[in-house]
Amino acid sequence: MLLAAAAVGGRLSLRHDGTGQKLVVPFAFYSVGVGHDAVLNDALCCATGWAESDTCVRVRPGREFGPDAFPCLGYFVNLGMESRQPPAAIDRAFFLFGFPTPFGGIDVTGWFSMALRSTGSMMGGVAFSEGVVRGGR
Secondary structure, three states: OEEEEEEEEEEEEEEOOOOOOEEEEEEEEEEEEEEEEOOOOOEEOOHHHOOOOOOOOEEOOOOOOOHHHOOEEEEEEEEEEEOOOOOEEEEEEEEEEOOOOOOEEEEEEEEEEEOOOEEEEEEEEEEEOOOEEEOOO
């Protein structure tokens, strides 16, 4: 087991089931955690690599979620596990929106590509940038 630290950037893309619009929110997270196997690794995930799911953003009662909620700070919790043969790996991540008290969150599970065998879990802070709304029906 090794103590691990990470600094990662990406985009969280959320689709509104009713209108078909996408809210794309850039983010950067900084986290610490524990890992096993590879000392240094490279992982890649993209929209086409994620598993389909019915995961919805959960919002605390009395609060609203949408483009006006960003930019904001929040939390990130992650658990990643590789298969016996890279590059296939599965990841479970939780994004919590709002700091210090979250007003909403989302649970994301999916596949990603990993260079070396590795398993680990991390948690830390997230900085979400201003969201952009795209498309619609």
